[in-house]
Amino acid sequence: MIEVLVGQLVPLALLGALLGLDVVAFPQAMVSRPIVAATLVGGFLGAPDRGLLVGVALEFFALEAMPFGATRYPEWGSASVVGSALFTSVADGTTGAMLLAVLFALGTAGLGGASMHLLRRVNAALAKRQQVRIARGSGSAVVALQLAGLTADVLRGGLLTGGVLLVALPAYRSALAAMTISASFSRAMVVGTASAVGLAALWKLGRTTPGAPWYLGAGLLAGFALAGGLL
Amino acid sequence: MTAAPPTLPPHVHGAMFLRLFAIQGAWNYETMTGNGIAFALEPALRRLPGGRGGPAYCEAMARQSGYFNAHPYLAAVAVGALARAELDGVPPAQIERFKVAATGPLGSVGDRLIWAGWLPFCSALALLAFGLGASPILVVGLFLGAYNTVHLALRAWGLRAGWRHGLHVAQALGTPVLRRGPAHVTRATALLAGLALPSAAVGIIGPGRVVLGLVLGVVVAGAALITALQGRIAGWRLAIIVLALFTFLSLVR
Amino acid sequence: MTLELFRIDDRLVHGQVVIGWGLPHALGFLVVVDDAIAAAPWEQELYRMGTPEGMEVRFATVDEAAAALPGYQADARAGMLLTADVATMVRLVDSVPAVQQVTIGGLHHRTDRVPRLRFVFLSPSEETALRGLAARGVHVSAQDVPTSAPIPLEAVLAADGTE
Numbered sequence: 001m002i003e004v005l006v007g008q009l010v011p012l013a014l015l016g017a018l019l020g021l022d023v024v025a026f027p028q029a030m031v032s033r034p035i036v037a038a039t040l041v042g043g044f045l046g047a048p049d050r051g052l053l054v055g056v057a058l059e060f061f062a063l064e065a066m067p068f069g070a071t072r073y074p075e076w077g078s079a080s081v082v083g084s085a086l087f088t089s090v091a092d093g094t095t096g097a098m099l100l101a102v103l104f105a106l107g108t109a110g111l112g113g114a115s116m117h118l119l120r121r122v123n124a125a126l127a128k129r130q131q132v133r134i135a136r137g138s139g140s141a142v143v144a145l146q147l148a149g150l151t152a153d154v155l156r157g158g159l160l161t162g163g164v165l166l167v168a169l170p171a172y173r174s175a176l177a178a179m180t181i182s183a184s185f186s187r188a189m190v191v192g193t194a195s196a197v198g199l200a201a202l203w204k205l206g207r208t209t210p211g212a213p214w215y216l217g218a219g220l221l222a223g224f225a226l227a228g229g230l231l
Numbered sequence: 232m233t234a235a236p237p238t239l240p241p242h243v244h245g246a247m248f249l250r251l252f253a254i255q256g257a258w259n260y261e262t263m264t265g266n267g268i269a270f271a272l273e274p275a276l277r278r279l280p281g282g283r284g285g286p287a288y289c290e291a292m293a294r295q296s297g298y299f300n301a302h303p304y305l306a307a308v309a310v311g312a313l314a315r316a317e318l319d320g321v322p323p324a325q326i327e328r329f330k331v332a333a334t335g336p337l338g339s340v341g342d343r344l345i346w347a348g349w350l351p352f353c354s355a356l357a358l359l360a361f362g363l364g365a366s367p368i369l370v371v372g373l374f375l376g377a378y379n380t381v382h383l384a385l386r387a388w389g390l391r392a393g394w395r396h397g398l399h400v401a402q403a404l405g406t407p408v409l410r411r412g413p414a415h416v417t418r419a420t421a422l423l424a425g426l427a428l429p430s431a432a433v434g435i436i437g438p439g440r441v442v443l444g445l446v447l448g449v450v451v452a453g454a455a456l457i458t459a460l461q462g463r464i465a466g467w468r469l470a471i472i473v474l475a476l477f478t479f480l481s482l483v484r
Numbered sequence: 485m486t487l488e489l490f491r492i493d494d495r496l497v498h499g500q501v502v503i504g505w506g507l508p509h510a511l512g513f514l515v516v517v518d519d520a521i522a523a524a525p526w527e528q529e530l531y532r533m534g535t536p537e538g539m540e541v542r543f544a545t546v547d548e549a550a551a552a553l554p555g556y557q558a559d560a561r562a563g564m565l566l567t568a569d570v571a572t573m574v575r576l577v578d579s580v581p582a583v584q585q586v587t588i589g590g591l592h593h594r595t596d597r598v599p600r601l602r603f604v605f606l607s608p609s610e611e612t613a614l615r616g617l618a619a620r621g622v623h624v625s626a627q628d629v630p631t632s633a634p635i636p637l638e639a640v641l642a643a644d645g646t647e
Contacts, residue, residue: 025256027252027253029382030350030378030382033354035358035370035374036371040371042367049367051367052371053435059354060358060428061466063424066342067346071628071629074467100478103475106467110471120258120602121260121646123258124259127257127259127261127266137289137291139276139277142292142296145257145266146267147256148257149258149266150257178482179478179481180481187435188436188443189474189477191432191435191446192450193470194470195446195453195454196449196453196457197454197457197469197470199454200454200457200466202420202424203454204458204507205347205351205507206417208506208536208538209418209536209537210414212414212417212421215418215419217425218425219425219426220429223425223429226362226426226430227362227443260593260645261593298592302499335498335531336530336531337534339503340533343503343536346503347507401526401533402529405529410537414536461508461630
């Protein structure tokens with residue numbers, strides 16, 4: 001399966017480029033959210049259910065980091081491609097598969113955030129080069145700068161996704177071979193950590209809105225009852 | 232200014248609307264969304280006396296490409312209002328004051344309504360669907376459909392409201408949806424997310440459900456720890472440390 | 485809790501303030517100190533639109549804010565005072581020496597400013613004014629959101645915007 005994935009590195013990098021672009025630059029339709037992006041990548045690799053699983057885990061983490069304009073935040077588009085591609089590259093039930101896939105995805109999200117910071121500096125440098133024309137009111141300079149920024153972001157996402165996958169695929173396989181924990185415990189560890197981050201994020205979002213903490217509490221009680229029923 | 236707004240030809244309105252989707256395409260720490268604002272306004276500014284490249288066009292483009300920042304969806308309000316002001320010949324000093332005054336509120340309203348409201352709501356909706364056993368296509372469709380209905384409507388409304396009200400657009404921002412909507416959405420998100428979290432967790436753990444009780448204990452303790460550490464380290468970074476440590480222990484055991 | 489956050493931010497009321505700081509600190513009120521905005525109802529209306537339900541925003545000139553500061557301090561709710569520029573904050577501190585700590589939350593690109601941090605651009609006169617504040621014992625630092633570490637003034641002034 002991994003050998004097949006190496007052959008799909010270029011299309012996966014392209015997917016990373018498009019999903020990375022969606023995070024901020026174009027069109028911000030949130031196709032880059034993990035629950036969507038990871039599922040799409042899973043579908044592309046023939047395992048949408050497994051893509052969705054890792055997407056749900058990453059979505060909990062993504063609840064925490066809101067993309068306020070000038071702040072630095074993780075980039076989930078490329079990260080979802082990496083996490084989903086790794087997780088779907090091994091058979092269901094593989095020891096530690098989700099744990100490592102999520103770990104690589106989180107690392108990629110951090111790298112993606114740093115690369116967006118760098119891109120913003122590149123955009124500033126590009127703007128400086130066009131400064132005189134823009135100050136004179138050149139419409140073509142404004143359009144050219146916008147297109148250059150979009151192109152740079154596509155390259156950023158593509159190179160990041162491709163580069164990480166190139167390193168992560170063999171590392172993932174080697175690490176999995178040495179893992180000793182069960183698949184269910186690996187998933188439980190991921191779910192526990194991810195849910196803790198998600199719950200803390202929800203608490204932070206709701207605590208200052210009158211009534212919201214009660215709604216959260218009521219929802220959790222109902223959710224536990226529902227989950228008990230599902231068991 | 233708000234009584235009878237002049238009409239903008241549909242192709243100009245359409246071109247501005249489409250360009251709004253790339254408004255953050257050249258985002259940088261200096262002018263932030265400034266170039267994107269000029270990019271989205273450009274089709275309207277061609278209608279200034281002298282046309283494209285004329286003195287009025289160039290002056291307006293230079294003015295509009297300076298520093299600006301707002302929530303990307305609600306930047307549509309600013310684009311509509313600035314287009315109206317430029318074509319109405321509002322004095323440049325007043326336009327500059329509007330840009331300064333609008334940047335914060337258009338960011339704040341959008342951040343509360345979308346980033347802290349509608350986006351987590353749609354996430355919770357999709358997580359609940361997953362927890363209830365929905366198919367991948369249904370989960371993805373539900374999320375994208377719900378999220379983008381509001382996303383597209385907000386951009387379209389913003390451009391129209393900005394154009395209709397010009398620099399007096401504050402009255403449009405006073406609509407109950409924007410004023411009280413975020414609080415309602417936050418409460419709905421809290422309820423839905425609370426409902427979704429346990430079932431989504433069960434959905435992932437699957438055959439390992441015997442450890443669910445342990446997981447739930449870890450979740451509550453972990454959430455309390457992350458909340459206590461708020462301001463010092465982000466939860467997702469802390470998660471990397473925890474998961475990496477766990478992986479290391481698993482490898483060396 | 486009471487008014488303990490004094491922030492210089494040219495965007496005044498925006499997402500980082502009402503959500504980034506507002507949620508973790510449970511801010512109940514904001515005080516925007518700006519002579520021009522205090523005299524411009526249409527601008528006040530715009531800023532009011534940016535605050536959530538349950539968060540009050542007040543507008544004051546420097547003199548009004550200085551006179552009202554004991555009242556803000558006595559408020560049981562947590563609050564934040566905002567100015568859009570360094571000069572206004574310096575005038576306020578001149579009138580109210582009790583201010584101990586000032587945070588630069590965001591001063592953005594302008595032709596007379598040079599980049600120091602990604603969210604702080606300063607002109608020579610602003611740097612002099614900030615040094616003056618620090619020399620008087622006011623703790624000055626830069627911090628956009630609570631999850632990032634505060635950067636002391638000396639480190640800000642030594643930076644070249646490439647951090």
